[in-house]
Amino acid sequence: MRKPEPRLQRKLLAWLLGPLAVLLVLDTAAAYWNAQRFSNLAYDRALLEIAREIVLHVRIEGGRPRLNLSEAAGNVLLLDQEDLLFYRVVADDGAVLGGDVGMPQPPQMPRSAKPQFYADAVREHPVRMMLAWMPVNTGTAAPLVRVQVAETLRKRSRFAWEMVANVVLPQLLLIVMATAVVWFGISRGLAPLQRLRHAVSDRSHLDLSPIDTHDVPGEVRPLVDEVNQLMSRLGRTFDFQNRFVADAAHQLKTPVSGLKAQIELALRENDVERVRHSLAQLYISADRLSRLVRQLLSLARNEPGALDAMQLQPLDLNAYALEVSMDWVPEAIKRHIDLGFEGGEHALMIDADRDRLRELINNLIDNAIRYSQSGGRVTVRTGGSGADQCRLSISDDGPAIPVQERERIFERFHRLLGTQEDGSGLGLAIVSEIATLHRARITLEEDTDGVGNTFSVFFPLRAG
Ligand SMILES: Nc1ncnc2c1ncn2[C@@H]1O[C@H](COP(=O)(O)OP(=O)(O)O)[C@@H](O)[C@H]1O
Ligand SMILES: [Mg+2]
Numbered sequence: 001m002r003k004p005e006p007r008l009q010r011k012l013l014a015w016l017l018g019p020l021a022v023l024l025v026l027d028t029a030a031a032y033w034n035a036q037r038f039s040n041l042a043y044d045r046a047l048l049e050i051a052r053e054i055v056l057h058v059r060i061e062g063g064r065p066r067l068n069l070s071e072a073a074g075n076v077l078l079l080d081q082e083d084l085l086f087y088r089v090v091a092d093d094g095a096v097l098g099g100d101v102g103m104p105q106p107p108q109m110p111r112s113a114k115p116q117f118y119a120d121a122v123r124e125h126p127v128r129m130m131l132a133w134m135p136v137n138t139g140t141a142a143p144l145v146r147v148q149v150a151e152t153l154r155k156r157s158r159f160a161w162e163m164v165a166n167v168v169l170p171q172l173l174l175i176v177m178a179t180a181v182v183w184f185g186i187s188r189g190l191a192p193l194q195r196l197r198h199a200v201s202d203r204s205h206l207d208l209s210p211i212d213t214h215d216v217p218g219e220v221r222p223l224v225d226e227v228n229q230l231m232s233r234l235g236r237t238f239d240f241q242n243r244f245v246a247d248a249a250h251q252l253k254t255p256v257s258g259l260k261a262q263i264e265l266a267l268r269e270n271d272v273e274r275v276r277h278s279l280a281q282l283y284i285s286a287d288r289l290s291r292l293v294r295q296l297l298s299l300a301r302n303e304p305g306a307l308d309a310m311q312l313q314p315l316d317l318n319a320y321a322l323e324v325s326m327d328w329v330p331e332a333i334k335r336h337i338d339l340g341f342e343g344g345e346h347a348l349m350i351d352a353d354r355d356r357l358r359e360l361i362n363n364l365i366d367n368a369i370r371y372s373q374s375g376g377r378v379t380v381r382t383g384g385s386g387a388d389q390c391r392l393s394i395s396d397d398g399p400a401i402p403v404q405e406r407e408r409i410f411e412r413f414h415r416l417l418g419t420q421e422d423g424s425g426l427g428l429a430i431v432s433e434i435a436t437l438h439r440a441r442i443t444l445e446e447d448t449d450g451v452g453n454t455f456s457v458f459f460p461l462r463a464g
Contacts, residue, residue, distance in 0.1 A: 008193075009186045016182055020175050028168050035163035039156045040128065044117050047130040051115075051147040053077055054087055055134045058097065058145055065091050065136050065145055067098035082158075086122045086150040092143055103148055106131050111144055125152050192217055196224065208235035247413050248296050251424055255289045288422060295426040298359060299412065302433040310353045310437055314462055317348040318382045321392055324361045325380045328369065337369050338377040348382060348390040349462040352438055360434040363427040364394040364455050370421045372398035372452065389458045397452035406444045431455075 054077065057069040067089050069077075078085040088099030090106070102123040109116065115132035122129075127150040135142040192215050199211055210228040213221055262285060266278035301309075325341050332339035361380075368378045376397045385391040401409060401416065408414050410432045413425040435442050440459045446452070 009183075009190060012186055013179070013182060017175070017179060020178070024168070024171060024175065027171065028164060031164045031167040032160060035160035035167075036156070038163065039159040040117065042159070043151070043156055044128070044130065047117070047128070047149045047151060048115055048132070050077060050085070050087070051130060051132055051134060051149045054089060054149070055145065055147055056137060058089065058136045060136060060143070065097060065143055069098060080151075080155075082155045083152040084125060085152075086127070086148075088148045090146040090148075092145065097145065099148070103150065104129075106146060106148055109133070109146075120150065122150050127152050128156065189217075193220065196220070208232070208238065244299075244412065251292060251296075251413065252289070255285060255292065259285050259289065292424045292426075295424055295430060298430050299426055299433065302356065302430060302437060307437060310356070312351040312353055314349055315352045315354060315357070317350050317352075317390055317392060317459060318343045319347065320352075320354070320357065321361060321380055321382050324358050325365065328362075328365050332369055332378065335369055336374045337372060339365075339369070340377065340379045342379060342381045344383045346384070348384065348459075350390065350438075350459045351462050352459070356434045356437065360431050360457065361392070361394075363431045364457075367427060368394050368396035368398070368453075368455075370423075371419070372396040376452075384461075385458055388461050390461055391456055391458050393454050393456035395452060395454040400446050400451070401444065401453050409444075410442070431457075 054067075054069065057073070058065050058067050060066075074087075078087065086100040086103055088103040089097040091097055100122070104120055104122065109131060111133050113133065115130060117128060117130050120127055120129040130147075130149045132147055133144045134147050135144055196211070196216060208231045210231065211224055213224050213228070216224050259282065262278060262282050266275055266282065269275045269278060322341055322343055325339065328339055365378065365380065372378060378397075379395045381391075381393045381395070383391050405416060409416065410428045411425075412429040414429075415423060415425040432442060435457055438459060440457050443456045443458070445454050445456070
């Protein structure tokens with residue numbers, strides 16, 4: 001299963017806060033580096049001062065420098081609230097003149113060099129070390145001594161951290177405030193989406209009216225428009241289905257109550273002969289009813305969505321139409337109808353679902369036979385029509401269907417007023433759906449001789 005997408009609000013916030021956090025870390029590092037530089041600058045000067053003070057106590061005695069610094073004076077000089085201070089004075093020739101024995105050996109350094117400051121350690125204390133050549137204060141040709149002064153880092157790092165805090169804390173505060181503002185802003189910005197969600201979730205499943213788009217954000221509007229269009233299509237399908245079910249129920253009601261009435265009547269009969277007669281009537285009614293049910297099922301089966309269930313196979317329309325027509329000969333004879341077939345010599349190959357195509361032809365011939373007068377003529381014709389089509393037509397010489405009815409008779413349950421024959425009005429609806437499934441087109445015209453009707457179905461010829 002795919003992980004659900006994180007909510008937009010979280011995502012936006014993460015995008016905003018992630019880079020800010022990285023910036024803050026970088027900024028803190030830069031601030032710390034800077035702060036250390038400043039605190040060294042400030043405190044290094046003090047180390048230099050101390051070195052100068054110490055050198056003041058160096059005298060030349062017997063041609064050699066000597067350090068005359070009493071312990072008390074030294075302590076005063078090196079007194080500090082926070083940090084430990086160490087010093088050492090070394091003569092030109094390397095002899096130690098005084099100071100702390102724990103001092104590390106200083107690196108080589110030319111006499112002309114400026115005082116140097118660097119990190120070092122004294123008795124395991126990390127320190128800032130100052131190293132300088134300094135003249136002994138005796139006027140002319142003063143010899144130089146090397147002075148080291150070291151100081152532990154407490155003060156410096158406190159100072160540095162204080163500076164960092166001064167820079168970073170306001171930034172942190174700013175980020176927290178920005179987060180709050182952005183969170184609030186995003187929540188407000190996304191509120192229309194929440195409303196949209198409720199508008200959909202609060203809906204009854206029967207309510208397919210369009211969703212109100214007036215305060216929907218522009219980015220989401222195309223989506224809502226699509227959903228609205230889908231709902232309106234669904235709505236039409238629903239309406240259609242509802243109407244169909246209602247119509248079907250209505251159509252079934254009449255024959256079923258007819259059946260019941262006939263049965264009641266038969267039950268009251270004592271005479272066997274009359275009961276038998278009633279049963280025969282009942283049989284006819286039941287037959288009619290079962291035909292209606294079959295047609296309803298057929299309609300449901302041939303819905304436009306049924307395309308997947310089609311079993312298309314190559315078929316010769318010429319031969320198949322003849323075969324189906326032959327089945328109608330007995331019925332035609334019974335009704336004194338002259339049923340004829342006029343087919344071409346060539347096979348007309350189309351892709352068709354045999355059962356459905358049979359149903360289509362059956363319905364058209366059935367209508368033609370039933371709605372013509374006795375003694376009439378019904379002709380089934382097949383033939384080519386243009387380069388890529390072929391035609392199946394069924395003509396009768398019964399009463400012509402009025403022009404204004406020619407479309408409507410293909411609707412479900414629609415029958416012409418005054419039609420004597422019984423029927424459901426479903427036959428042509430089924431024909432039309434089956435034709436659609438075969439990508440065929442139906443036309444209805446008066447017959448060529450001006451009497452009766454010709455129903456023609458144009459099928460696309462099989463390619464190749
Ligand atoms: N060949 C025809 N000649 C005259 N009227 C026809 C013909 N075919 C169909 N109709 C009219 O169209 C109506 C609808 O036909 P159909 O859908 O097959 O339903 P049904 O045959 O069950 O009435 C028929 O009731 C009839 O009035
Ligand atoms: Mg019919």
